[in-house]
Amino acid sequence: MRAYAEGLVLALISIFAIWGAWQVPAASPGDTWAGIVPFSAALALLALSGVMVLIATRQTAGDTSDDQDSNATLQIIGLFIIAMLYQQSFRWFGYLLPTAIVTPIVLYIFGVRSRIGLVLSIVLCPLVFHLIFFVLLGVYPPYGEVFDLLSWIQG
Numbered sequence: 001m002r003a004y005a006e007g008l009v010l011a012l013i014s015i016f017a018i019w020g021a022w023q024v025p026a027a028s029p030g031d032t033w034a035g036i037v038p039f040s041a042a043l044a045l046l047a048l049s050g051v052m053v054l055i056a057t058r059q060t061a062g063d064t065s066d067d068q069d070s071n072a073t074l075q076i077i078g079l080f081i082i083a084m085l086y087q088q089s090f091r092w093f094g095y096l097l098p099t100a101i102v103t104p105i106v107l108y109i110f111g112v113r114s115r116i117g118l119v120l121s122i123v124l125c126p127l128v129f130h131l132i133f134f135v136l137l138g139v140y141p142p143y144g145e146v147f148d149l150l151s152w153i154q155g
Helices: 002-022 036-058 066-093 096-109 115-136 149-154
Strands: none
């Protein structure tokens, strides 16, 4: 049941990712479409989710770990909801604030229980991701419509 739920959630995420990649504007003549990498990754995720669901349907029914499976299924669905809220919150609050809020929650779900580690993740993860994507790779950071911590920090 857990593998089946994981495959279905991954399929939903990949469908949202495919839809998001289609929202990238077309390239001007002679340029490469900016959505080619996200679209390809989303298609790969969709194929992977299909394989996961196929393998889950072929597993034997002798596994009796229903309590663990239902708990894992709830965690997977919770992570999916967090991911969708996180992605949608970029529009309102930019990148830094949602990342600072979501990072310790997700780390806690994955088993990190160190309070110091969780507090450090609030600052370090947005900082490291910002440096990698927006400074080193030159990706345009999403700014928030309601409040943007990055524009507030930059003055």
